[in-house]
Amino acid sequence: MATTQPTSTTTTLVHRATSGAAEWWRTAVIYQVYPRSFADADGDGIGDLPGITSRLRHLARLGVDAVWLSPFYRSPQHDAGYDVADYRDVDPVFGTLADADDLLATAHDLGIRVIVDLVPNHTSDEHPWFVQAVAAGPGSPERARYVFRDGRGTDGEQPPNNWTSVFGGPAWTRLTEPDGTPGQWYLHLFDVHQPDLDWTNDEVREEFRSVLRFWLDRGVDGFRVDVAHGLVKAEGLPDWDGTSAMIDGAHEGTTGSEDGATGAGSTGPMWDQDGVHEIYRDWHSVLAEYDGDRCLVAEAWVEPLARLAAYVRDDEMHQAFNFSFLTTLWSADALRRVVTESLEANDEVGAPTTWVLSNHDVVRHASRLGLATPGAKPNGIGAQDPQPDEELGLRRARAATLLMLALPGSAYLYQGEELGLPEHTTLDDDERQDPTWWRSGRTERGRDGCRIPLPWTADEPGHGFSPTGATWLTQPDSFARYALDAQRGVRGSTYETYRSALRLRREFRLGSGSLAWVDGLPDTARGSVLAFVNREILVVTNLGPETLRLPADLQLVHASQDLAVAEDDAVLVPADTTVWARLGR
Structure with a gap:
């Protein structure tokens, strides 16, 4: 560490480098593909698997290690595929x-691993299981696969509890039984078309073991698990x-607490x-049956960070x-707290921190x-x-990304962010x-x-997304320059x-x-500068409004913006900029 310290600075070690061979996912940069919006091969305006396959060389040139595909399973598409009707088939759209097999083979030939989405909290209401549950009636084994309950009130006219849906409105919908009478209520923490499964049911657990093996046998390298923190509900459903919300941290002024929350x-x-952990221990054992370091990725909006580390x-x-990192405001102090707590919490359990913006x-x-x-x-x-402010936002986004990619652990990129979209x-x-x-009653967009x-291309209809120029959502005119x-x-x-950041991240490990x-860097007393050392690289992010002067003996490696040099050879770092540098020219 001492060899990389500028004169008169002090360092505080938070996380030690790992040594020896390690599983690929510990350090991987993984690129999220949202299939309907990535690339369309058949011209209907909706992205598809052949479209993704045709653009995999872009991801190889970019330098990512793996791709995560959002759901492409058979679905009525009430929630863009997160309402799954068949976990073992591809939706015709x-x-x-x-096509899935071809995508896997092409990705692997290019050295890119493939993670697929798994949606275990709920199914579509058109899934055969739910259709059977509605037909079978109260108390049946078919209904036991889902969270059905009798209503409250004299005639069961009130929901079983007062829970709300993440998407707005009540979390319960009442069935009309086959004979036309009002019936039981079913839980849906999300859309009414997404009934929650009951994970106390052994048949549910065995079904998802089988789904895991189906895709592992086809060669996938892992699973991103949707709503990983929601499968088990408190006993008695109190x-x-x-109020449930998509992002509980969506509040202006949140800067983070001492535990990084x-x-x-x-x-x-x-x-x-706590019951979710038994499920994932079971799944871990299923993946361990396969070679190649297959992985499970939790989408879990959980704090404090020590709780997430479990x-x-x-x-x-x-x-x-690491959604705590994603939801941290543009503040040097807040970012330092959340990074510190994240690394310390995950080090306690020997796991990498997984950064995302x-x-x-x-x-x-x-x-x-x-x-x-x-x-x-x-x-x-x-x-x-x-x-x-589009220009300011992009400037800060580039700085935030270089900060993230310099952190030890794994990182996720969302499609299009490499273009600055x-x-x-x-x-x-x-x-x-x-x-x-x-x-939400048209209140949450x-x-x-x-x-x-x-x-993909500036001057073609639909900017090259589709051979016909069709796009399922209209692109803004500004997309041409991106x-x-x-x-x-x-x-x-x-x-x-x-591209340069990913290459250098790999080069410098x-x-x-x-x-x-x-x-103790010059000009850092304002509290608007974040600076750290990772191996031989000094990373400095200037979050303040004023230009920062760095020592003249720095060897610039990469920066989120063009830099200037003062007459005394000091490196001038403008506002909202991240620099990667080495000491000694």
């Missing part, structure tokens, strides 16, 4: 099982005065119950998204960071809402398809704005900045590296 954790008797103990999940459920970080409160997390942005903040409300928009089809062909080979473009905070 995306292709066929043969009333709760809170930002308010991103979901609370209530339907979330983070999901990645050595006999459970392998990774868990954007995904298909949140406003893109290039837009969040351009809001009046940089990093605030609205549940969607519409034309009538306060608009982010902003949120589509002026999408016509009549186009919106996210059930959040409707179930939801997630469509981050799911706009990607721009298109891949407008950035490839252009020095300083966001795309080339990402930052994913398996160490982290020591650096204090």
